[in-house]
Amino acid sequence: MNAITRRTALALTALPLAAPPLIGQTLTKLRVSVIPVLDVAPLHAAIQQGYFAAEGLEIDTSTTAGGATGLPGLVAGQFRLVFSNTVSILLGIREGLDFRFVAGASAGTASPPDIFAILTRKGTGIATGKDLEGKRIASNTRNNIVWLRGMAWVEKTGGDWRKVTTVEVPFPQMADALAGGQVDAAIFSEPFVAGALASHGDRLERIGWPIFETAPGSTVAQYVAMKEDLERNGEVFERFARALFKGVDWVTPRRADPALLDLIAAFSRVPVERLRQVALPTYPKAVTPAEVQEIITTMSRYGMGGRFPAPASLIFRTANA
Amino acid sequence: MRMAMRPSSGAWLILGLLLLWEVSARLDWMHTPNWPPLSTVLAALLHDVFSGELPVLVGGTLWRMFSGLLAGGAAGVIVGLLFATLPITSRLFGLTIELIRPIPIPAVIPPLVLFLGLDNTMKVTVVALTAFFPVLTNTMQGVRAVEADALAMGRTFGIGxxxxxxxxxxxxxLPYIFAGFRVALALALVVTVVAEMIAGEQGVGHYLVLMQFAGRAPEMYATVIVLAVLGYALNRGFLAFERRTIHWYFALGRMAD
Incomplete structure (x- = not known):
């Protein structure tokens, strides 16, 4: 009795210091913007396994298939955290938005099969970036990581990226656009690579791995938050990162486990049979200054240069792990 | 049912088109798995209906649509009556409204997210904004069409x-207002679904995009069918409601429908 009252009294005095109270049932709500892709599997694993709840957090995911409202929503205070690709994040930072990396999310694989692939129609004789000069290549949007790696691949295989016309085609329509001849090649990301080869395998073929052939295992996406929020509530984000990393530890050894595929199928709604053919990304916890610098350097090569802060200053302490 | 029997019925064309859908997909005329046969789509539809997933989503979408429609429509009637009866209000605000009206609503959804968030507030506002204009214009038109005799009689009786x-x-x-609501109703469903497709994790619109990205064409087309049927049913329901509410107007024989 006495001990409890003393603890309660202690907790009450400590309350103003520890902003998000861990005592009792109060869970801190965090709204996280995600895209229903393979990359966010650790987040969903951490939710499912109760890792966030154990840290006193309740994660409310807001899924937007296109991802268009993620970063603007973060600036507007609609979300506390956003999952986004490195190029879009850095473009926002270049424009003066105070995004900071809270955790890594996904990266390319150490060996093929990789998560991005370039596909063409069979029999067109297109095999390199050189062959694509004067032709049309589909990317889901311009100026994101998919497009960046696609252009790097064009260059790497002897082509001039300026001579290749990019056409924006959403991933779900890419295979049809390619098979129908509206474009000559397309930069796919999983699970759409597996989807296209399964449905149009008689007409489409893979000619390249844009990440593996240009910068093997390089970074694709991260979780970011606003600098101001991180400075004020750093402890909340530490709890977020701890739980998320437990999710990574749950996912990483289960890459061939049906339990992981069931988890991904549940949030992405991609049928499990399709997921069995999909290449999964690497799930890094940390964000390193070197990998951010590599993306900045590559962006400058493909017309997205500008003044960026030092990469190390963009990484919040949770991502240094 | 009697309608479907008549050879001139429009239902035959629909049946024909659905048959064409089934055949074209079965014979793979489009060379793509993204054009699934109607029977597969209907199976997916039944599955999603009986799993309870679609009914809940449709309910949410309808709730947002009607909230927006009623709010925007009520505002349209009030502002319309004001504009038409007190000319000063129309001089003051008319230009502003005329400038806002032509803006395509989907274009303002991303900036609206900044102010109103991603959830019901934003979506209902967007629908209300859509419903407001047709109701407003029709109400104003209606006021102008009020018979001078009726007004004169009111004046004779000295009412305020x-x-x-x-x-x-x-x-x-009322007949004009109803006509405005009927236009607004069709727009409201479209805009609700568009808003759901762009932002947030709600309703039929989000489900449609999710299924598209998951590569599940049958579920996606099932949702499209649901929307088509929903739009049709809403319009029929509205017409029935209109006939009950302003039966006197139809009794006057002004509408040959």
Missing amino acids: FWRRAVHIILPAC
Whole structure:
């Protein structure tokens, strides 16, 4: 009795210091913007396994298939955290938005099969970036990581990226656009690579791995938050990162486990049979200054240069792990 | 059912088109798995309906649509009556409204997210904004069409502004207001779904995009069918409601429908 009252009294005095109270049932709500892709599997694993709840957090995911409202929503205070690709994040930072990396999310694989692939129609004789000069290549949007790696691949295989016309085609329509001849090649990301080869395998073929052939295992996406929020509530984000990393530890050894595929199928709604053919990304916890610098350097090569802060200053302490 | 029997019925064309859908997909005329046969789509539809997933989503979408429609429509009627009866208000605000009206609503959804968030507030506001304009224009048109005799008679009896507005002008405008609501209803469903497709994790619109990205064409087309049927049913329901509410207008024989 006495001990409890003393603890309660202690907790009450400590309350103003520890902003998000861990005592009792109060869970801190965090709204996280995600895209229903393979990359966010650790987040969903951490939710499912109760890792966030154990840290006193309740994660409310807001899924937007296109991802268009993620970063603007973060600036507007609609979300506390956003999952986004490195190029879009850095473009926002270049424009003066105070995004900071809270955790890594996904990266390319150490060996093929990789998560991005370039596909063409069979029999067109297109095999390199050189062959694509004067032709049309589909990317889901311009100026994101998919497009960046696609252009790097064009260059790497002897082509001039300026001579290749990019056409924006959403991933779900890419295979049809390619098979129908509206474009000559397309930069796919999983699970759409597996989807296209399964449905149009008689007409489409893979000619390249844009990440593996240009910068093997390089970074694709991260979780970011606003600098101001991180400075004020750093402890909340530490709890977020701890739980998320437990999710990574749950996912990483289960890459061939049906339990992981069931988890991904549940949030992405991609049928499990399709997921069995999909290449999964690497799930890094940390964000390193070197990998951010590599993306900045590559962006400058493909017309997205500008003044960026030092990469190390963009990484919040949770991502240094 | 009697309708479907007649050879001139429009239902035959629909049956023909559905048959064409089934055949074209079965024979793979489009060379793509993204054009699934109607039977597969219907199977997916039944599955999603009986799993309870689609009914919940449709309910949410309808709730947002009707909230927006009623809010925007009510505002449209009030502003319309004001504009038409007090010319000063129309001089003050008319230009602003005329400038806002032509803006395509989907274009303002991303900036609206900044102010209103991603959830119901934003979506209902967007629908209300959509419903407002057709109701407003029709109400104003209706006020102008009120018969001078009716107004003169009111004046003869010496009734005041408010009673005149509520008892003479409003009932006389009702057919016009209803016409405005009917246009707004069709727009409201479209805009609700578009808003759901762009942002947030709610309703039929989000489900449609999710299924598209998951590569599940049958579920996606099932949702499209649901929307088509929903739109049709809403319009029929509205017409029935209109006939009940302003039966006197139809009794006058002004509408040959």
